[in-house]
Amino acid sequence: MAGFWLRGSVYFASVKPAALAERNGFNIRRLASRRVNVNAATITRQSKSNLALAFISLGRERKRDITVFYAFCRVIDDIADSSELSVVEKRVRLAKWRQMLHATAGDDPLLARDVRHLIAKYSLPVAMLEEIIAGVEMDLSTLRYPTFEELRIYCYRVASAVGLVSIEIFGYRNPRCKQYAIELGLALQMTNIIRDVGKDVQNGRIYLPQEDLARFHYSETELTQRHYNEHFVQLMEFQARRARQFFDNAAAVLWAPCTAVCFDELSWTSFAFLKKNIG
Known part of the structure; x- marks a missing residue:
């Protein structure tokens, strides 16, 4: 979960x-x-x-x-x-x-x-x-x-x-903190969904939107059978861009350099870190 x-x-x-x-x-x-x-x-x-x-x-x-x-x-x-x-x-x-x-x-x-x-x-x-x-x-x-x-x-x-x-x-003072909390929450949650996609599949859950799987021609069967291929990488790159956008949205409200660095560590190898869980 x-x-x-x-x-x-x-x-x-x-x-x-x-x-x-x-x-x-x-x-x-x-x-x-x-x-x-x-x-x-x-x-x-x-x-x-x-x-x-x-x-x-x-x-x-x-x-x-x-x-x-x-x-x-x-x-x-x-x-x-x-x-x-x-x-x-x-x-x-x-x-x-x-x-x-x-x-x-x-x-x-x-x-x-x-x-x-x-x-x-x-x-x-x-x-x-x-x-x-x-x-x-x-x-x-x-x-x-x-x-x-x-x-x-x-x-x-x-x-x-x-x-x-x-x-x-x-005890925040800047009212923009509310929007920052919303955007950063979405960014972090999407990052964790990316990180845990293999574990979630094992538990019978797929958080990746079904419309995105269809868009990148990567089937639920391929995911459950742990096929690591070009379509999977494209799918996950799309999720990464989405998460990145939320990080950018948060940074536009309040500067947040650390979150971007942490996220870069997840995506720089084309999600190869997921291969052991998917492939």
Whole structure:
């Protein structure tokens, strides 16, 4: 599943949930499927993420608050990606999280109470948090995207929406940061889709728009059978140009040299790095 996590001081958007995190018997995915009063710092620490470094430039208070938000994202993403829950159970638990964003109950998990505190403290739009939940829900039923416009909705929900919430916690001043978060989220999500195309196929998902496969005469069968050929390279170059455009859009709003450098590392070899997964 393409997920979403803050990265650096921009925001965390790494897609693809981390592997099952086990340390000292602590299992993040079991947290996702059970109502456990576990705090955000524990969830973040045990997720084996590099977020501790990403948030190092933040003050203590904002670091604590962004950790709560990360833990929220981590938990709902792991609910959707859990192998221990049925689709119905996943929908029920995600619906419960929607409910907990609005209402207070005596038996709510500690994390839910912390998230509601963030909503009040930063005047966070609950609708934006609900967009993130809607994004992970899409992975419960959507295995193909006929058009890019449909994929764009997914990318916005699982990446751009995360950025829009994050900048509120970071304490942005420039109103252009909102558009920057949207464009950068789309850019990072498309980059991760490019990176993980082989792994996604293994999981039965194809995020590459069906209209693009048709445009470059590369069939779904070729993709599932891992044929690395000229049509595949052309298809991926097209996706790269699309991602590059989003990076350029973001850079036009706020200068972002690092993102372009990171993206160049993915595309400079005509996506040969994907050959071991496709070919």
